[in-house]
Amino acid sequence: MILEKPLLPYFEWLLQFDKTRWGALPHFLLTLLVIAIATLLLSLLVGTVLYGPLKAGDKVYRVVVNGFRELFSLSFRRVWALARLAIQESLRGRVLIAVAVFVLLLLFAGWFLKTEREPARLYFSFVLTATSFLGLFVALLLAVFSLPNDFKSKTIYTVLTKPVRAGEVVIGRILGFSLVGTVLLAIMGVCSYLFVVRALDHTHTVVGSVLAKGGDAEGNLPETTSLDKGHRHTIQQDDDGHLFAEFAHDHDHHVGESNGRLVVSSPHETIRARVPRGGTLRFKDRQGVQVARGVSVGKEWGYRSFIEGGTQAAAIWTFDGIDEKTLHDEDDGGEALRLELVVRVFRTWKADINTPVQGVIQLKRPGSDLKTAPEFFSAKDATIDQRYFPRTLTDTNNQPIDLLDDLVDEQGQIEVVVQCLDRSQYFGFAQGDCYVRMKEGSPLWNFTKAYISMWVQMVLVIAIAVTGSTVLSGPIAMMFTVSFILLGFYREFFVRVARGIQEGGGPVESLVRLVTQMNLTAGFRGESETTSLWIMRSVDSVFLGAMELLANVLPDFGEFNATKYVAYGFDIPANQIAQQLTMGAAYVIGLSIVGYFLLRTREVAK
């Protein structure tokens, strides 16, 4: 799975600082600064109204100076004491019930999870979604009611009359609940993995004897295995005479013998972690001239661009870092470069829709004319086509060439050229549509990475909940956190509304449309600037401004969902995990600072 928006390299993502894009770190610092200044001005304003400018200035000054002083007098021992308290609170609060519920869920899951195809996908989606939600839910409940309960039972009085800095209360809580959540996720993760592995493991029985193995006197082979787990395999014999159960249902089996009977092994590679390496894409137009983009065929969303068939037009990917390690050992003993290609086909004349469009794919040495002999393929729209290029190939003049020695240049780059052969038909490509399959990653580690993503998300929810609950009562803090999470999940939509891209206008306008049952795209009557229209738009623009600001601090919760990767058997890029961990840390730091000031300025015994 190649991301539509390719991941930036970690340090570029973090530090980039120019006109086109602000990296995560500058963005974070700017956000902190803006929040700080806005809060400062607001509190000065409110203070001036309440106490007059001098006293307000004095108070604000004290809070700020105190804040800096207390920031540097954080004591880890106290933080740890408070974290332990949070842990004890959770354990005595029977958090383990959540684990029990989860285990029960898994025990019974086998009953209702039935599928005809790709069981791994289903099982992984199920366990990952279940843990994600259960984990979030438990973390939320623990974190959001803890501080409000302390205020309600006034236990906070005995804590805050010790030399405890408000920041330590916030950080201690976040740390404690995160640890509880970590253990919870770990337990659920281990259970889930075992569950999936066990659920996928199966064998079949084959009726037949060893005699049959080499083809008995009559040459009869058993035809198929038994029907188990909703599928059966046909039995085949490879060149060496070994029997195997043919690939079906996302896996195959060996067939061996034991005590004179045929025995089917456990399935192979039911859980995978494919590693795709993406390249950069450029195009040539019909005259064979380099262009930035191909042709737009006026559909899709501008994401793919198209090359015309029967012309010089080509899509060219450049892949980096191709060496020995990139090649796979094949069953026949050789090595091969594995490519996968997804083609979108756009037809300008209606042929039989089922007749594939012909294309050609070649490997090329960058900066030279050396190319492999064209390899033809028939493209079906939007299916993944796997191409294997063995180490020894022939060039366009039928001379033998070596893939690594001849086609890969000094920088370790290789080019893949794809053209469409049928006239007036088009192939559409985006950068992510062709990739090199690298060596498989470890499925277990991949699964762990999915849990790390989930973990970051959980810590984020805990941090939001704890920060919110420094000033809000339990239920309100809960609502606050839940809306934060929901907005986070629908961040994209939210940002589109805020930037005015989404049809239907801002909050007030869409409310008006909702009440009057007006179409989203319809203009208002007369479209002339009536006063009411003007008021509506002005109020909306204030709302939209606020939303835009909020969008800047809203985490994108959708990003933490790695279910797709694991379910479809793709490796989660380590870079993505690193970015998420960094982002999580940034949120925890930012929220702790906010939480500190909220708690510090709160009149505790009120």
Place this chain on the structure above:
Amino acid sequence: MAATPEIPNSDKNGERRAREPDEAQVVVETRALSKVYRDFWGRQKVRALKSLDLEIHKGEIFGLLGPNGSGKTTTIKLLLGLLFPSEGEAIVLGQNATEVSKNERIGYLPEESYLYRFLNAEETLDFYGRLFNIPADVRRERIDRLIKLVKLDAARRRQLREYSKGMTRRIGLAQALINEPDLILLDEPTSGLDPIGTREMKDWILELRDQGKTIVMCSHLLADVQDVCDRIAILHQGELKELGRVDELLKVEDVTQVKARGLSADCQDEIRQVIERHQGELVSMENPTTTLEELFLSIVRDSEARPGRRIVKQEPTKQGKS
């Protein structure tokens, strides 16, 4: 209120004057301290404290007295920084009351013991000890000593949710002493305690004072205050009504109370005549009665000394330190 200055363990009373409060060292100072409780919209609800000026010196036991709702707890919370003053300021141990670092040297026993009910006595003290950054070995030793001091040794591993009110008060006190504070703020220390507990609490307070600590306590139980406090302030509806040394405040100049033992009826008549002769007015002259507290104490003390024996009546004159 019978104004008996004698308390049962009178030898304690002898020590009582051993250390005089250090007038020069001001531990707590409030200047025009006021508190107005407001609701969410900033509307005034209650004026709980009106322009309080106080100075509390090192080594004294200072009592805040007053009926319910007179602002005692409010004052203590202001001193702790749990509330922010509406006007004026409170200086505690030389720092503004809202500073956190002053808490290093403060112990606080809240009105009700606000402790985590899911912890047991040891865990509770350990937790608060950690908040003071006390190293592990010191912490362990102190926890042990404090648990023994407040007589919770038998219940040290039980969760606080199972504790009775008196036990909760005891662990509350232990919690307040975990950092060996210089200033101890006690909000109604004797509430919920049985007479023995009350007695013990008062003894602890005196002992702490003798160790040179400053104690501010509030209570509306006059007897308690009178027993232990050096100076008191009486609050009523948030206003300071009276401030001074207890012995001076309690001295009623124009009343003489006669109390004697073994007088015959003749002798009593004679005394009556003497008072009449001097134009005095006899307020009362009768056989003294003991207070309920004293009676209860002596019964329990006796039953502890001779377990099993049931005491029906105890001659008040026989009481003393056994």
